Amino acid sequence: MRIQPALGQLVRLLPPSHPLRDDPARLARIALAYRHTPGDPALAERLEHLGAIALAQELLDAPDGAELAQLIATDIARTDAVNAITLIPGDDTWPTALDDLTDAAPFVIWARGNPQHLATADRVTLVGGHEPTRYGRAIANDFAAGLATRSYAICTGTGTGTHQAVATAALAAGGPLIIALPGGIGSAAADVDETVMEQILDGHGCIISEHPPSEPATRLRGMNRNRLLAALTSATIALECGERSDAIQVAGHARVLGRFLGAVPGSVYSPAAGAHRLIRGFGAELVTHVDDVDELVRGVSETWRDLGSWSGKAPTSAVGRRVQ
Numbered sequence: 001m002r003i004q005p006a007l008g009q010l011v012r013l014l015p016p017s018h019p020l021r022d023d024p025a026r027l028a029r030i031a032l033a034y035r036h037t038p039g040d041p042a043l044a045e046r047l048e049h050l051g052a053i054a055l056a057q058e059l060l061d062a063p064d065g066a067e068l069a070q071l072i073a074t075d076i077a078r079t080d081a082v083n084a085i086t087l088i089p090g091d092d093t094w095p096t097a098l099d100d101l102t103d104a105a106p107f108v109i110w111a112r113g114n115p116q117h118l119a120t121a122d123r124v125t126l127v128g129g130h131e132p133t134r135y136g137r138a139i140a141n142d143f144a145a146g147l148a149t150r151s152y153a154i155c156t157g158t159g160t161g162t163h164q165a166v167a168t169a170a171l172a173a174g175g176p177l178i179i180a181l182p183g184g185i186g187s188a189a190a191d192v193d194e195t196v197m198e199q200i201l202d203g204h205g206c207i208i209s210e211h212p213p214s215e216p217a218t219r220l221r222g223m224n225r226n227r228l229l230a231a232l233t234s235a236t237i238a239l240e241c242g243e244r245s246d247a248i249q250v251a252g253h254a255r256v257l258g259r260f261l262g263a264v265p266g267s268v269y270s271p272a273a274g275a276h277r278l279i280r281g282f283g284a285e286l287v288t289h290v291d292d293v294d295e296l297v298r299g300v301s302e303t304w305r306d307l308g309s310w311s312g313k314a315p316t317s318a319v320g321r322r323v324q
Contacts, residue, residue, distance in 0.1 A: 128162030136240030148175020183217030
């Protein structure tokens with residue numbers, strides 16, 4: 001394929017033997033991630049009709065195109081230095097479950113560790129609050145370890161608290177771990193526990209991001225990341241969490257996407273009543289043991305039922321489907 005001039009300008013900044021020199025479609029999707037955010041229907045339509053290369057051409061033809069090309073080339077070098085890779089739709093290890101996001105699907109995914117885990121047959125997302133109680137940590141440990149021993153890949157977020165407890169327990173039980181970052185992979189050292197990171201890089205998991213490597217984690221990027229946590233897996237299980245936590249946002253995306261949604265109840269006296277809200281108001285299945293998750297994901301894996309809506313009203317029934 002003949003590379004158009006502006007992409008050629010970017011290609012010339014890469015080492016002579018770099019594989020991206022012969023992969024303009026991947027290079028174009030990388031460029032799009034620097035200037036566009038998925039979720040714009042008009043952009044998605046243009047991408048479908050014009051293709052990624054044409055849209056990237058427009059970006060590199062802009063007045064700041066040379067600056068953008070240099071930034072991308074620098075980040076590609078950083079990506080190579082940490083043995084990270086990029087995944088785009090059509091790759092063997094591209095998680096096709098993300099395609100359910102339609103217009104909001106990522107242009108590209110940066111990954112470190114073993115991307116084969118993204119294709120693990122059964123994947124479950126575990127989310128919770130950043131300041132769990134002793135009970136919250138206990139259920140995070142129990143569910144992560146229990147699901148890992150049953151050959152589930154565990155997907156979770158970053159930070160201290162529930163997500164770190166989930167990550168540690170899943171890896172200790174021998175299960176693969178997938179962490180979705182709220183910033184670029186360059187921020188992973190600040191967002192992921194050092195021991196967890198070492199095990200992931202040893203092949204026991206995968207860290208992914210839809211953001212360019214040089215982009216730091218932000219609150220907005222974290223909120224956008226939540227849709228990936230929901231889309232990547234067959235089921236989202238909300239552990240102890242507040243009513244306004246990220247876990248509630250992940251659950252909302254899971255409901256809209258038609259994924260299985262479960263919640264582990266806590267004390268009625270606890271201010272961390274997010275799981276109760278999901279059970280009471282959004283049709284989440286009450287989950288008390290990993291057996292319940294097995295029933296959701298593997299017991300009714302091909303069942304479709306009425307989705308209801310993410311409007312604050314209870315759906316008419318429990319829903320969900322298994323993803324690949």
